[in-house]
Amino acid sequence: MRRSILTEQIKQKGTYLCVGLDTDLTKIPKHLQKHPNAVVEFNKAIIDATIDHCVGYKINTAFYEAMGIKGWQAMEETVAHIPSTHLKIADAKRGDIGNTSSQYAKAFFETIPFDAITVAPYMGEDSIRPFLEYENKWTIVLGLTSNLGARDFEMLKLINDSVNNITEEETTSLRNEFLYENVLKKVASWGTPNNLMFVVGATQATEFTNIRNIIPQHFLLVPGIGFQGGSLKEISLNAMNQDCGILVNASRAIIYAGLDENFAAEAKAIATQYHTEMKLYLKK
Numbered sequence: 001m002r003r004s005i006l007t008e009q010i011k012q013k014g015t016y017l018c019v020g021l022d023t024d025l026t027k028i029p030k031h032l033q034k035h036p037n038a039v040v041e042f043n044k045a046i047i048d049a050t051i052d053h054c055v056g057y058k059i060n061t062a063f064y065e066a067m068g069i070k071g072w073q074a075m076e077e078t079v080a081h082i083p084s085t086h087l088k089i090a091d092a093k094r095g096d097i098g099n100t101s102s103q104y105a106k107a108f109f110e111t112i113p114f115d116a117i118t119v120a121p122y123m124g125e126d127s128i129r130p131f132l133e134y135e136n137k138w139t140i141v142l143g144l145t146s147n148l149g150a151r152d153f154e155m156l157k158l159i160n161d162s163v164n165n166i167t168e169e170e171t172t173s174l175r176n177e178f179l180y181e182n183v184l185k186k187v188a189s190w191g192t193p194n195n196l197m198f199v200v201g202a203t204q205a206t207e208f209t210n211i212r213n214i215i216p217q218h219f220l221l222v223p224g225i226g227f228q229g230g231s232l233k234e235i236s237l238n239a240m241n242q243d244c245g246i247l248v249n250a251s252r253a254i255i256y257a258g259l260d261e262n263f264a265a266e267a268k269a270i271a272t273q274y275h276t277e278m279k280l281y282l283k284k
Contacts, residue, residue, distance in 0.1 A: 001087055001115045002136050003194045006219075007243045009055045009085060014279040016244050017054040017271060018089070020223070020251025021046065021078060022063050027256055029263050039067070039074040042263075044081050046255050049264040053271040056087030058221075058249050059114075076112050087247070088115045089221070093142065095120035095127045102130040109134050116140050118199060118221070121187055132191045138219075139196055141187050144180045144211070146201020146224035154180040184214045193217040200239070202230020202248070208238035220246045225274075226253025232274065236281035244282065250274060 010016050021043050028042045035041050064071035082088050094104040108117045116138035131139040144154055156179045202224030220239055224230035239246050258266025
């Protein structure tokens with residue numbers, strides 16, 4: 001999906017909501033759990049109920065891979081049910097040596113036709129490059145995540161002792177830079193705002209202004225509202241750019257809003273609430 005199409009969808013619908021299909025068979029309504037194709041039936045009902053209130057769907061592939069071949073089939077059927085007007089994201093967090101990443105890219109861009117995939121940048125450019133080679137596809141790189149473990153690496157202060165012949169001022173600048181900031185700068189140089197997005201957790205709202213100074217044009221995929229406690233208002237006021245530039249993901253808060261036969265209507269009601277609030281921020 002081209003950036004122009006995504007931004008037009010946001011403008012027309014007045015929403016930048018992405019619905020996360022992190023479907024766990026043990027958590028869906030009990031009347032569906034014994035259905036031979038329970039996950040697909042659940043996902044289709046959620047998609048049909050929320051389609052007017054979002055611009056994309058994010059499938060966390062771990063929930064499907066855990067089910068073996070049936071899970072892969074469910075993922076394929078779910079993707080096929082999402083219309084081409086909506087961004088289809090494989091939340092797979094892949095990233096390996098170039099030859100392996102090429103196969104991951106083929107799996108999620110060709111075999112199952114996702115529009116985007118999340119990747120981990122730890123192994124460097126050659127682990128990301130194969131995804132970027134696909135036209136009209138998005139590579140969504142982990143930037144600053146919302147989990148507690150983000151402090152272990154992403155929030156480390158960086159100083160590169162191997163750099164020679166730098167001034168004291170440059171050394172101070174390096175020392176004051178978080179590792180995640182360096183990742184954003186480096187990765188942004190490998191692609192463009194038309195094929196690269198970054199994941200920034202909603203609970204990292206205090207960093208959004210700084211992040212926008214580093215990558216002002218790129219789209220941000222922002223998980224962490226709802227159950228994780230991120231503020232939609234803070235995200236929207238601090239992270240938007242001229243194209244909106246953010247996709248805010250909600251998973252459990254929407255898909256598990258109801259646990260009985262009215263689950264789809266309950267999911268629609270929550271998605272509608274997000275949609276209504278997002279319209280207000282888009283007008284500002």
